[in-house]
Amino acid sequence: MDLIPERVLVITPHPDDAEAWAGGAISRWARAGAEVHCVLCTDGSKGSDDPEVDPAELAATRSREQIAAAEILGVANVVMLGHPDGELEDTADFRKDLVRQIRTVKPDVVLTSEPYRRNMQWHRDHRIAGQVALDAVFPYARDHLHFGDLFANEGIEPHKTANIMFWGSENPNAFVDISNEFDTKLDALMAHASQARRRTREVMQAFLRSRAQEAARAASAHPVEPVPGLTLAEAFRRVTFRT
C-alpha cells in the first residue's frame, strides 16, 4: 500500500501496542512527511508481573517510555487520557474524548486496534479501544449534532476520516512495507524498557521479524489485492469511508 497520509491519528490502548503492531507504518509515514498524533487511552499501570511494583510509579515510567518511543517514530505529540489499565469501557465520555481528538487532528487515517478477533486471544482494552475508535470515527466525529457542545463551546468542527486501519486483525487487507523501518520499529519497542522484562533486544528482534515476515507472506497471498515482493510488512484491516 503506497498511500502516504497527510495526517494520522494513532489510538493506542496501552503504551507499546502501537509500536509493536504499527511502528513501521508510523515511522514510514512520518519520515515521508505525514503529521502523526497519538492518543494513549490507558496508563499501563497493570503491565508488570511483579506483585511488589507500585502501579502509580509504573504508570509514570510507562508515560516516559511512551514519549521516548513516540520521538523515535517521529510522532508529533501524545495525548494521554489516563484511564486505568484494564478498565476501558465503551462510555459516552470516552467516545467524546476520541471525537474531540479526531475533530482536532483531522486525520485521513486513524490507526487503532482490531475490535473483532474471533479465534485469537485479545486484551479487553484492545477490543474496547478499537470499538470506541470506530464509532468515534463514524458517525460521531462526522456529524455536527453528536457532541454538539464540542462545536458550541470549543469551536471544534466535525471531521470526516477517510480510512481506519486496524492492527492485529485476523483478516488483513492492507499491507505496509516496513523493510526500511524495521530497526526504527525495534528501537521504539525497546524504548518500553519496563515491558521487555527478560527479553533481550535479540529476542524481540526475532519475534518482530517473524511477525513482519508473516505479514509479508499474507500480503503476497492476499486473495483480492496481492502485494508481491515484500520481505517485511505490517498488516491491517482497512475500512474506508466516503468523505
Ligand SMILES: [Zn+2]
Ligand atoms: Zn495492549
